[in-house]
Amino acid sequence: MTSLFITATGTNVGKTHTTLQLIEALASKGLKVGVYKPIETGVTHTAPDATILLEACQKVNENFKDLNPLDITAYTFALPAAPFCADIKHTIKIEKIIEKYHTLSKLCDILLVEGAGGLLVPITKDYTMLDLIQELNIKTLLVAPSRLGCINDTMLSIEALKARNIDFDWCVNLYEDREDFVKVTQPYYDAVFEGWWSVEDGLKYQLNSLL
Secondary structure: OEEEEEEEOOOOOOHHHHHHHHHHHHHOOOOOEEEEOOEEEOOOOOOHHHHHHHHHHHOOOHHHOOOOHHHHOOEEEOOOOOHHHHOOOOOOOHHHHHHHHHHHHOOOOEEEEEEEEEOOOEEEOOEEHHHHHHHHOOEEEEEEOOOOOHHHHHHHHHHHHHHOOOOEEEEEOOOOOHHHHHHHOHHHHHHHOOOOEEHHHHHHHHHHHHO
8 A cells, every 4th residue: 555645835726636636547547546634624514625535536446435524534623724723622633643544544555645735734733734744654746836926835845845855746736827827937847847747737647656
């Protein structure tokens, strides 16, 4: 069993969109894909991201068919905020997150773990998403946006991953300012990152490097 952690430069960048594409692409290679959303905030009645991910997973992995969205999350909170802020009663235990990761790992060939927000989003006062990635010791896919100003956010996230010696790849989700991206952002990526790719155009060609 292998795993891949899907993170992003921030919130509303496209982690769930990318994870859904990965489920489909990996399943087409004959792999039993599993999903895990350790923490989801902004949850009132049901966890929307976990629900979408689970429904996609259930179509390709019978081991997940009897699970419900809460089975693939460790914690959900009503406040749409960073986990530490949403967890107003300070109930989060990292051990529970790790334990559920290992439980779900047994049900699949590859477990896709979708983070919340960006790398330095606090889970507890002293523990971030980046700490979780490092503790799980799994490869990471960083999703970057295409909007104006994304270069700075992308470079900061890349530097953070490199500083922890985390094995990672990164891609661009071309969903915002797509036409301007070619002029205001792509020239830098072309000059500095040979072989950078987008979710829309390059994911299926990058699967082997992500496994």
